[in-house]
Amino acid sequence: MSDGFIELRNIRKVFAGVVALDAMSLVIKPGEIHCLAGENGSGKSTVIKIMSGVYQPDGGEILIDGRTMPGMSPIEAIAHGVQVIYQDFSLFGNLTVAENLAMNVHLGEKRRLMNWRRTRAIAREAVDRLGVELDLDAEVASLPTAGKQLVAIARALMSDARLIIMDEPTTALTRKEVETLFRIVRDIQARGIAILFVSHKMREMLEISERITVIRNGRKVAEGPTGGFDEALITRHMTGSDILNEPYVWTPPPGPPPVPRLEIRSLTVPGKCEDLSLAIRPGEIVGLSGLLGSGRTDLALALFGMVPRYQGEILIDGAPVRLRTTQEAIDAGIAYVPEDRLSEGLFLPQSIKRNMLATSYERLARRLVIDRGQAEEMTQGMVRAMQIATPTAEKPVMQLSGGNQQRVVLARWLLTDARVLILNGPTVGVDVGSKAEIHAKIRELAQHHGLAVLMISDDVLELVQNCNRIVLMHRGRFIEDLPAADVTEETVSDRLKTFT
Amino acid sequence: MALLRRSETVIAGILLLAMVLIGTINPAFWQLDNLFSLMRSNVIIGIMAMGVLLVLISGGIDVSFPAFAVAAMYLTIKGMLALGYNGVVLPLLAATLMGLAFGAVNGFFVYKFRMIPLIVTLGTSAMVRGFLLGIVGTSMININKMPTALIDFARTDVVSVTKADSTTYGLTAMVLIYLGLALAMHLVLRYTMIGRSAYALGGDPEAARRAGFDLRKTIFFIYCVAGALAGFAGLLHSGMIWLANPRDFVGLELDVIAAVVLGGASIFGGRGSVLGTMLGVFMLVMVKNSLIIMRVDTTWQLVVVGLIVIAATALSAWRDRRRAA
């Protein structure tokens, strides 16, 4: 017997030869907030799918209330109170909030008919229970991310849940929304419901959880009360080594100042940003932060040719360019890694190789035929450089873990031979170990290949550690341009808090 | 405001506009006998469109229903002639069941092998047509041999009017069958869980699986119903035109899919309604009918239908993107 609500014992799961989980064990106690930490591809999402009956384990056993559950199906898991909020929320965008909320009740009762009045009543109750405002008749596709998440949480709470599992719930949220989420999470816990939380943000894990389990290569490597962990310790367990963080230093070369790689002069996007001027010299990594809606993404989009109606001047290596389309931006040597990579950047069923080369084919096809040898070489080099965990570059991107998928997008842009690299949230959803590797790669590109990098991020620590300058933006204007040597995470965060 | 945003309202508006336009060019359009004949032309396409709507909502596509319709129709009539049976209900039932069986084959491949519905239905369509012509026969069955009971049944009118020159015309009672089936489909889609599961499947198959929908049941239901409606419509059609032609319905899939998409159903699945589809069917039939009246060549009619499919699809794609934004 164990005192856990749900317990995994020596679970094994193999996908076509890849061992995703190997003797994985995990105990969730009733009513606790538990965090699952691990690198990209360590098996966190797989653990969740096993606990919710989506995957059948190839070995080991699952216990709920001390009883083994052989061959547990999703329906059984739900019947025992296990509810999952997936990274993609698993909602029906084409249906209303009300129907999405009531769907599971109808299915659970094995109904044949659809009673709309009852559907609304169920949904109303669910929303009230969560204590939030939601338009029941709105189509879910029309809601913002945070709204969809609320629907997913409200739905999970309806079916007498005893455990709610959230897979990277904070990835796409703003700081404010994260606070709201945490308030709701504590509220849920107060009702005696356990919560399993997966996140790559150490700070969040330490803030919200009571117990932490660390997983590495499909095995549990550490477990205990959160009080016994700090960031360094979690990192060490996750990666098996310590990660050193040295700030990025850029010293201008002797002699006259070099021509900026990227220069913008009084750039204005009507209604979004105004009169922005900035020069980034070869080798510089400039950080850009500001609240959501400050205009930072609009600036990035304008630089990538996606806002043809911008005013002002853009110069690359001293030569003025006019960027009306993305193709013009790519031709000018600009690469942009968007914020929402999972939906904007990847062709999920296609192979890693194809995804990586998506923007490079034109260059590879100089002589009408694709240079296969070179294509292969480029892909292999990138798979190695980005340390993408895969046996072959022919694997569909769909089968990679979330963080590995992200590296593929990054790799694609690194392959375009860009001179200016614009990164919007370069490591969102990436674990600490990979984060350090991606950062190292970015630094190397700046330092040794003379790229100009503009790094947009919500993660202030990431900026402080990797940028030689940080620009703060608010309401469409540059407010401050701080040399990173002078700033710490606290000063920047405090400064950002004064913006409202 | 909510009413204005509904696609049905928009389609109805466009339809009215088109009617006014056509009526101005050709005042005979508004004459009762023309309207009656238009409604008559709605019946077969409309019944088939109900099946296609269901398939499209689920995120699939079906191009095999004309083949199923013609096979069910021809086999049933051949059977009736062979047995010397002259009736209505049993033959309609037989044709419906045959269509259902064909549809089950589609469902089997789509579910079991997770094949793309377009490929599956292209394949079954070619096979069914091939078997029909190769094994069952290629000769038309004309009015002189057609079972009389079917023809008499299909001839029933709801109302009939006598013109000044003492010729009569009427509104066929088959319209009632169409309306009845449409109502049934509406009720199924809106008020049954199997109907909602089609929307769920079309909206997000992965989410539907996780939610615990029995997708096997849903997929079989969808393709069986589409096949059954096609089989039913096929036999009804032969009664209405007094002819059983084993090469009938060629190219009809384009018309029907055009009508359904015109009616606001999304080609990507998850959206569509019976009312919209009925409006779409009416619009398509009306446009084709006007082209005929204006003596536009059939080849050019094809161009128009093709244009309608593309325009309607582009429009709905644009709409869906805007909603998601």
Ligand SMILES: Nc1ncnc2c1ncn2[C@@H]1O[C@H](COP(=O)(O)OP(=O)(O)OP(=O)(O)O)[C@@H](O)[C@H]1O
């Ligand atoms: N459906 C699948 N088919 C094949 N391999 C898979 C499949 N799902 C996961 N894997 C593999 O299993 C391993 C664990 O993946 P999982 O998604 O559980 O990682 P994760 O810890 O959630 O990572 P991340 O933090 O990046 O989301 C990875 O190597 C992944 O490539």
Ligand SMILES: [Mg+2]
């Ligand atoms: Mg994951």
